Amino acid sequence: MRDLTFEEIEMVGGEGVGTAFLTGAGAGGFAGALIANAPGAAIGALAGGIIGVGLYLL
Numbered sequence: 887m888r889d890l891t892f893e894e895i896e897m898v899g900g901e902g903v904g905t906a907f908l909t910g911a912g913a914g915g916f917a918g919a920l921i922a923n924a925p926g927a928a929i930g931a932l933a934g935g936i937i938g939v940g941l942y943l944l
Contacts, residue, residue: 903939910938 914934918926 902942906938906942907935908938910941911935913938 911931911934914937915927915931917934918928918930920926921930
């Protein structure tokens with residue numbers, strides 16, 4: 887079994903990236919809500935999603 891190239895990973899349809907974003911957004915939204923209610927949840931979800939995708943692509 888061989889490793890996938892970056893181009894092959896992107897051709898999968900973004901399933902992994904989408905899941906990474908949703909997982910990060912869920913965690914970030916929860917943490918943000920604990921700190922600053924609704925505005926914190928929105929900012930936390932966006933930041934968490936971006937971090938999740940960044941970690942996925944590492």
